[in-house]
Amino acid sequence: MKRPQFLRWLAASACAATLLPVPAAAQTWPARPIRIIVPFAAGGSADVYARFLAQRLPDLLGQPVVVENRPGAGAVIGTEAVAKSPADGYTLLLMSNTHTVNETLVPNRPYNLTRDFVAVAPINYADLILAAHPSVPANNVREVLKLAKERPGKLNYASSGTGTPYHMAGELFKSMSSTYLVHIPYKGSSGARTDLLGGQVDLMFDAVTTMVEQVKSGKVKAIATTGKQRSVVLPDVPTVHESGIPNYEATIWLGLLAPKGTPAPVVNRLNEAVSKIVSQPDVQQGWAKQGATAMVMNPQAFDKYVHEDIEKWAKLIKAAHIKAD
Structure with a gap:
């Protein structure tokens, strides 16, 4: 192919790429209220921060955000409910590093974090x-x-x-x-x-x-x-x-996951909204007084973070022969 023809082909291809259809659900999302399921009891830190996001996200997404507590079985009940929900961006999971520990500690879970969920955004750590x-x-x-x-x-x-x-x-x-x-x-x-x-x-x-x-x-x-x-x-x-114990680090951190298959444009928009909220100076200053530090990562970086945390605790659980009660 001659150079002028190649350039015309390249330009046409670029235009065509920009016209690739975005799923209709992603185009109209959100069109109704969004749920954040917290698999822990009301009143704990996970619940508090989920409700904080639920108050601020509507300003950025244009739809109400409701929090639903579904505690029980070491966070398994609520987490399973989200794993089985439609992958449409309307049901999210408030997770903590209890989930990354459970990947190894609770082998008979009815879900798998890496198989059944997609990383959306971290929130904070303490x-x-x-x-x-x-x-x-x-x-x-x-x-x-x-x-x-x-x-x-x-x-x-x-x-x-x-x-x-x-x-x-x-x-x-x-x-x-x-x-x-x-x-x-x-x-x-x-x-x-x-x-x-x-x-x-x-x-x-x-x-x-x-x-x-x-x-x-x-x-x-x-x-x-x-x-x-x-x-x-x-x-x-x-x-x-x-x-005296170099490189020791153990924190509590929180984040959001969505069912696997949730459209990337929806995940990205959620990530941008959460990141914008936790990056606000008044939020970071208020959280600092509580001992919490905001976390900002794109979905890919947060996915890597989750995988690394799973591996960290898996090594410890296996080496120490820790068993679930």
């Missing part, structure tokens, strides 16, 4: 804190590790249940420091927290925002926080990473 009862004779990570070795099989830590981010933070701590701590799982954070305050348990990994007032009042001791950098809420408390 650091945890390793807190100790005042009676525990340790004030930093090195002293906790020393105490654990001096009292083999006696030093313990509470969590809100097997497979939760609080439990996995403890298991990662144990694995990366080659230290044994006895895990005491509870059915929810409140019971674990109550027993930590009462001295029935020694340690607990908990949300910074939940524990900050207890630290300031002296009811618990702040041993370390779990993020890459120090928490804005507790800037004087060192991270586990800088306290």
Whole structure:
């Protein structure tokens, strides 16, 4: 083909590409209310941030956004409901890293994150804190590790249940420091927290925002926080990473998924809307006071992030032989 003919062909091809049909559903989306299913109980951080988005998304999408709580079976019930929903952008899943842990911990799930969902957008992450009862004779990570070795099989830590981010933070701590701590799982954070305050348990990994007032009042001791950098809420408390366990990081993060097959234009529009909301200075400043940091990624980057988190916890679960209750 001669060069002038080739250029004409190339131009015609480019024009034709721009005229490729976009699915009708994507063209008219959204034409009705959107649901965000939260597979956790009302009142928790996942529910709070889902409702925050539901308040702001209508301004950008032009349709109401409603939140529906479907807790139960370690987030399986609500997650399965979204996996079986039409892939039309009207039903979304509010996920957390509980889901990436469950990919390995709960082998008989009726869904698979990578097979049945498409990544939409991350929302935010929050650091945890390793807190100790005042009676525990340790004030930093090195002293906790020393105490654990001096009292083999006696030093313990509470969590809100097997497979939760609080439990996995403890298991990662144990694995990366080659230290044994006895895990005491509870059915929810409140019971674990109550027993930590009462001295029935020694340690607990908990949300910074939940524990900050207890630290300031002296009811618990702040041993370390779990993020890459120090928490804005507790800037004087060192991270586990800088306290003797290099590269340690364990946070709670949230994001949105949609059923596999949801049109890319719909996913991209949702991602743009969520990213715009979480990038607003007033949002980031307000979240920082709560110990949360906004996350902004395109769908492809968030998909990679989810896959890497699945792999991170899969290695730990298999190495530590962790089993679901």
